[in-house]
Amino acid sequence: MHAVALYIAQTLALIRKELLALLKDPSSRALLFAPALIQSLLFGYGATYDLTHAPYAVLDLSRGETSREILARLDGTGVFKRVATLGSTSQIAAQIDSGDALLVVVFPPDFESRLAGGSQAPMQVILDGRNSATAGAASAQVAAIVAAYNQSLGTTSPLTIVRRAWFNPNYESRWNLMPAMIASLSMLQTLMIAALSVAREREQGTFDQLLVTPLRPSQILIGKALPAILIGLLQSTIIFLIILFWFGIPMSGSVWLLYLGLLTFTTASVGIGLSISAVSLTMQQAMLYTFMLIMPLMLLSGLLTPVRNMPWVLQIATYANPLRFGIDTARRVYLEGATFGDVAPNFIPLLAVGAVTLPLAAWLFRHRLG
Amino acid sequence: MSRSAAASRLTALARKETRQMLRDRSNLIVGILLPVVMILLFGYGLSFDVTDARVAVVMEESSAASVNAVAGLIGSEYLTPIWTHSMVDAEALIRSGAADAILRVPADFTRNVVSGAGELQLILNGVDSNTAQAIEGYANSAVMTALAHRADQGIPATSAAGIEIVQRLWFNEANDSTWFLVPGLIVLVMTLIGAFLTSLLIAREWERGTLESLFVTPARPMEMVLAKLAPYLVVGAIDLGLCLLAARFLFDVPMRGSFWIITVSSMLYLLVSLALGLVISGVTRNQFAASQMALLASFMPAMMLSGFVFDLRNVPVAIQVVSRVLPATHFMGLIKTLFMAGDYWPQILRANAALAIYAAILILLARRTLAKRLD
Numbered sequence: 094m095h096a097v098a099l100y101i102a103q104t105l106a107l108i109r110k111e112l113l114a115l116l117k118d119p120s121s122r123a124l125l126f127a128p129a130l131i132q133s134l135l136f137g138y139g140a141t142y143d144l145t146h147a148p149y150a151v152l153d154l155s156r157g158e159t160s161r162e163i164l165a166r167l168d169g170t171g172v173f174k175r176v177a178t179l180g181s182t183s184q185i186a187a188q189i190d191s192g193d194a195l196l197v198v199v200f201p202p203d204f205e206s207r208l209a210g211g212s213q214a215p216m217q218v219i220l221d222g223r224n225s226a227t228a229g230a231a232s233a234q235v236a237a238i239v240a241a242y243n244q245s246l247g248t249t250s251p252l253t254i255v256r257r258a259w260f261n262p263n264y265e266s267r268w269n270l271m272p273a274m275i276a277s278l279s280m281l282q283t284l285m286i287a288a289l290s291v292a293r294e295r296e297q298g299t300f301d302q303l304l305v306t307p308l309r310p311s312q313i314l315i316g317k318a319l320p321a322i323l324i325g326l327l328q329s330t331i332i333f334l335i336i337l338f339w340f341g342i343p344m345s346g347s348v349w350l351l352y353l354g355l356l357t358f359t360t361a362s363v364g365i366g367l368s369i370s371a372v373s374l375t376m377q378q379a380m381l382y383t384f385m386l387i388m389p390l391m392l393l394s395g396l397l398t399p400v401r402n403m404p405w406v407l408q409i410a411t412y413a414n415p416l417r418f419g420i421d422t423a424r425r426v427y428l429e430g431a432t433f434g435d436v437a438p439n440f441i442p443l444l445a446v447g448a449v450t451l452p453l454a455a456w457l458f459r460h461r462l463g
Numbered sequence: 464m465s466r467s468a469a470a471s472r473l474t475a476l477a478r479k480e481t482r483q484m485l486r487d488r489s490n491l492i493v494g495i496l497l498p499v500v501m502i503l504l505f506g507y508g509l510s511f512d513v514t515d516a517r518v519a520v521v522m523e524e525s526s527a528a529s530v531n532a533v534a535g536l537i538g539s540e541y542l543t544p545i546w547t548h549s550m551v552d553a554e555a556l557i558r559s560g561a562a563d564a565i566l567r568v569p570a571d572f573t574r575n576v577v578s579g580a581g582e583l584q585l586i587l588n589g590v591d592s593n594t595a596q597a598i599e600g601y602a603n604s605a606v607m608t609a610l611a612h613r614a615d616q617g618i619p620a621t622s623a624a625g626i627e628i629v630q631r632l633w634f635n636e637a638n639d640s641t642w643f644l645v646p647g648l649i650v651l652v653m654t655l656i657g658a659f660l661t662s663l664l665i666a667r668e669w670e671r672g673t674l675e676s677l678f679v680t681p682a683r684p685m686e687m688v689l690a691k692l693a694p695y696l697v698v699g700a701i702d703l704g705l706c707l708l709a710a711r712f713l714f715d716v717p718m719r720g721s722f723w724i725i726t727v728s729s730m731l732y733l734l735v736s737l738a739l740g741l742v743i744s745g746v747t748r749n750q751f752a753a754s755q756m757a758l759l760a761s762f763m764p765a766m767m768l769s770g771f772v773f774d775l776r777n778v779p780v781a782i783q784v785v786s787r788v789l790p791a792t793h794f795m796g797l798i799k800t801l802f803m804a805g806d807y808w809p810q811i812l813r814a815n816a817a818l819a820i821y822a823a824i825l826i827l828l829a830r831r832t833l834a835k836r837l838d
Contacts, residue, residue, distance in 0.1 A: 124752060128759045139768045139782040142593060146776045189633055190807050192796070195776065213627045222635030223799045224643050226511050226593065227774040232630055233596060255582050256599055258589030259557065266592045281758065289751060377663055380754045381489040384659045385497055387758075392504045397772055398640075399594055401563075402510040425560065428590050435558055 103308055107316030115286065115320060125282065129328040132278055133271070133335045142266035144230040150177040150194040152185065157205030163216070166238050167198070173234075189221050196220045196231055260345070260428045271336045272427040273396050275329050276355065276419035280362050280390070283325035285383055287366025290317050291458065292379035304459065314455040317370075318363050325359040326352070336427075345430030354426060354436065357443045358419030364450030365415070371457030390416045415446050472682055476690030484660075484694045493659050494698040498652045502709045505648040509772075511640035513597035519545045519553040519562040523570040532576075532583060535609035536566060539601050557588055564588065564598050634803040645716045646802040647771040649706045649729060650795050654765040656699050657736030662757035664691050665744035665832065674833075684833035688826060692737050699733040710802070720801030724811060728801070731818045732794040736761070738825035739790070745832025765791035770799075793817045 116122050149167065153160045167173040176194055179185065188194040199217035207214040218235055220228040261268045294300035303313060333351075336342050365386065373379035393400070393407060394416040400408055411417045418439040425431035484490050520533060537544045545562055547553045556562035567584040575581045585602050587595040635642045668674035677687065703726065710716045718725065739761055747753040767773065768782065769791040775783055786792045797814035800807050 121752070124755055128755070132759070132763065135764075135782065135785065136767050139778045139786070140773050141777050142773065143777055145778075148776070190800075190804055191809065192800075215627050215629045218630045220630065220632050222632040222642075223803050224770075224772075224774045225632070225635050225640050226772070227776065228632055228635070229600075230596070232632075233600065256585045256587065258587045258592075258595055261589030261592060261595075264589055264592035264595060268589075269591050281763075282755070285755065285758075293751075376750050377487070377667065378489045380663065380750070381493045381659065384493060384655075384754075384758075385500075388497065388501055388655075389504055392501075392508050398509045398511055399513075399591055401515060401594075402513060403508050407504075407508050421560075424590055429558065429588075431558065435560075 100309075100312065104312045104315050107308065107312060108319050111290065111316055111320040112323075115324065125286075125324055126328065126331065128282070129278055129331045130335070133274055133332045134339070136274060136278075137267060137271055137335070137340050140267075140270050142226055142230065143264070144172055144227060144234065147173045147195045147227075147231045147234070148176040148193060149173050150179055150185070150188040150197045151175060152179040152182065152197060152199045154202040155200040155204035155206075157200075159205055159208055159214075160200040160216075163200075163239065163242060164198070166242065167235070170234065170238070185219060189219065192221065192223075194221070195227065196235070198235075267340065268342050268428060269424065270396075271332075271340060271342060272423045273394075273420040275332045275336070275351075275423045275427075276358055277391065277394065277396050277416060278332055279325045279328035279359070280416055280419070281387065282328060283321050283359055284362050284366040284369075284387065285380070286324060287318070287321040287363045288369040288373070288379045288383040289376055290321065291367065291370035291454075292373040292376045295373070296375045300458075310455040310458050313458055314367070314451060317367055317454075318360070318451065321363045321366065322356070322359050325362065326355060329355050329359070342427075344427055346426035346428075346432075350431075350433055350436070351423065351426045353433075354419065354422035354439070354443075357440055357447070358415055358422065361415035361443045361446040361450070362419075364447045364454065367454035368450045368457065371454045390414055393417065394420055396420060412442050413446065415443050418443050468681075469683070469686065473686050473690055476682055476686055477693045480664075480690050481694040484698075490660060494656060494695075495701065497655065497659075498702040498705060501652055501655070502648060502706060502713075505651075506641060506645055506709060506714045509640075509644050511593055513594050513601075514541055515543060516541060516564065516594065516598045516601070517543050517545055517556075517562045518598070519547045519556045519565045521547055521550055521553050521565060521567045523568055524572055526573040528573045528576045528581070529568045532572070532581070532606070532609055533566065533568060535605040536602055539605050541601050542598070542605075553586075557586075562588075563591075563594060564602075566602070641714050642716050642803060643799060644772070645710045645714050646798045647769075647795060649703065649710075649798055650732070650769065650771065650791055651762075651765060652702050652706055653699060653729060653733045653794075654736050654762055654791055656695060656702065656733070657738075657740035658757035658761040659740075659754075660698070661691065661695055661737045661740030662743045662753045662761075663750050665741060665829075666748055666750045666753040669748040670750060684830045687833050688738075688741060688829045691741060692734070692826075695737050696730070696733065699737070700730065703729050703733070716802060718802055719805040721806055724806060725798070725801050728794065728797055728811070728815055728818070731815060731822065732790065735790045735794075735818055735821045735825060738822055738829055741829040742825055742832065745829055764789050765795075768792070769795040771795060790818060790821045 115125065151164060164175070168175065177188055179188070179197070185197050188197055197219045199219065201215065201217070204214045204216065216239070218232065220232055222228050258264060291300060294303065337344055366383070369382045369386070370379050373382060393403070393411045393414050400411050400417060422436045422439045425436055518536070520537070522529060522533065536542060545556060547556065550567065553562065553565040557565060565586040567586065569582065569584060572581055572583070583606070585599065587598060589595050665674065668677070707725070711718055740757060743756045743760065744753050747756055765771070768786045769789055770786070775786055775792070778786070793814045797810055800810055
């Protein structure tokens with residue numbers, strides 16, 4: 094009994110020391126929490142796939158009733174803004190090249206007469222494909238406007254598709270991205286804190302002193318891991334609160350399940366960080382290895398583009414990436430209201446990564462004496 | 464005399480920096496290996512092109528008409544059907560993440576088709592709006608194909624005249640997202656070297672006290688800055704070569720602008736990025752703070768706010784202002800144009816002028832942080 098109490102007391106002392114090392118200096122305190130705040134606001138507004146402003150130019154050679162009507166409908170969306178009215182086809186290239194117009198709409202001279210004659214009239218849409226995601230979104234909106242117009246002409250199709258989108262009815266990309274930030278932004282820094290924690294002591298020579306104290310490797314591990322996990326969860330909380338209250342994205346799932354997922358995810362990340370730290374001799378090495386890892390972890394996580402679009406070799410590689418499952422859990426619990434049963438498979442790779450990296454780090458503490 | 468002394472000091476300092484860089488293998492790992500990994504991951508790993516969407520199909524009635532309507536959808540090479548028996552099963556597939564969409568053929572489908580108002584229901588998981596919109600697009604075009612097929616059989620598809628959209632996607636005719644992601648990769652790799660390698664340089668010397676020893680030598684601050692930049696410019700040039708080769712031969716991205724303009728602009732941006740790293744390093748004087756600053760002030764914004772994947776046209780004005788301040792934004796727009804559209808001179812001049820101004824300001828700032836002062 095006494096041994097257990099001692100174990101806990103010693104570990105708590107180490108945790109206290111680690112937290113003091115991280116938080117005692119006001120500027121490093123600011124560095125731990127300000128970035129999460131600023132980045133979640135910046136990216137919340139800046140990281141969007143939603144078309145909100147599509148400048149377009151018009152070349153109307155038909156000068157008829159219908160082209161005017163279509164243009165009025167484009168302007169009516171609030172998304173399309175006319176920036177130029179062209180007089181000839183030779184002016185199209187300059188508009189697109191300069192990026193002044195995302196698209197150019199061309200009505201050929203016989204546009205009106207063809208429609209009046211009861212046949213199909215082509216309307217040309219030229220898009221700037223330099224960002225194919227934006228071009229695709231603009232093209233879909235134009236198509237929807239034209240389809241609605243055709244319908245108003247009494248052109249009915251015997252077959253239509255009625256579409257409904259669940260969980261994110263208006264296709265807002267912010268809804269998809271922000272819950273992913275809860276996991277990814279906090280990982281950036283927790284990984285770094287964990288990676289530097291042992292490396293800093295190695296570089297300063299205090300780690301050897303720690304090793305000759307009565308502390309066991311498991312205590313050192315807990316003492317190093319818990320502060321990093323705590324800071325990671327605090328950062329996640331800051332981002333979570335901003336998403337919920339500032340951006341007002343409705344939370345469908347259970348807060349407890351979200352935090353259970355985040356705790357497992359952060360523990361796995363810290364395990365990776367501590368393993369890096371244990372193999373590094375200097376802070377610089379630890380930082381470089383961390384950078385080395387952060388890139389693939391971010392890219393192969395489904396943060397920017399879905400994992401399912403990757404070739405299968407890379408899809409398999411993502412199973413070793415805690416961020417993939419952290420993001421997936423956060424998104425599905427937050428937006429879809431997923432239950433524990435729905436996201437349970439995500440916990441297996443997360444726990445596996447933690448179960449490998451944490452003991453590995455503890456072992457490396459003693460067996461890597463440079 | 465003094466000029467040749469300055470030159471020999473500069474070469475001596477540059478040699479010292481080069482040796483320091485080569486001595487630590489982790490520098491070369493980040494300088495050369497990481498860019499190679501990034502090229503492969505970006506080129507193959509990032510894609511907006513949905514090629515394998517799983518659609519749960521619920522047939523509440525089975526008739527020639529319904530089988531026909533669904534056949535068009537299932538025939539699409541981008542959609543994989545999962546046959547289910549009820550909406551309950553299909554919903555479970557969506558919730559567990561095993562399906563991206565549900566296609567439902569309602570029980571009264573055939574009757575409605577005959578009366579000219581057939582409806583198929585498509586339910587999408589809207590969380591990933593890009594994928595959802597892509598599936599919707601595939602579904603719409605499949606239905607159009609089915610209609611055209613009916614028209615071929617003599618059943619009129621539409622009852623009256625209408626507008627037909629003829630679309631052309633300039634610069635990216637294949638509508639392949641790799642084309643716009645790979646040029647952006649060059650920006651990220653150039654940013655990375657500045658952020659992750661040079662940002663630690665001066666901070667390390669402050670921490671180890673070696674900068675104070677340099678202060679008692681005749682070396683001038685400007686010479687120290689230039690000497691520190693030189694070896695990393697070489698590393699960056701190698702990385703640029705790797706990126707260009709990969710873009711051209713591995714990913715078949717067109718290079719429509721002139722090769723030399725691409726190279727010169729990229730080197731100019733590399734200089735900006737390296738100088739920014741030095742400034743961060745000199746201001747923080749601490750490796751931990753420098754690495755955090757570099758990640759948060761240079762790399763993350765270059766990835767998220769420069770127009771790399773998120774089009775700047777869509778962001779609020781305040782964020783656009785922040786973006787415009789980033790040197791990465793100017794280079795991102797330019798490099799995409801150079802690769803995909805060609806030499807568009809107004810942009811080449813504007814962006815390069817902006818980059819040159821940034822480079823000058825940042826190098827002067829880096830020099831200031833190295834002023835021989837002890838405090």
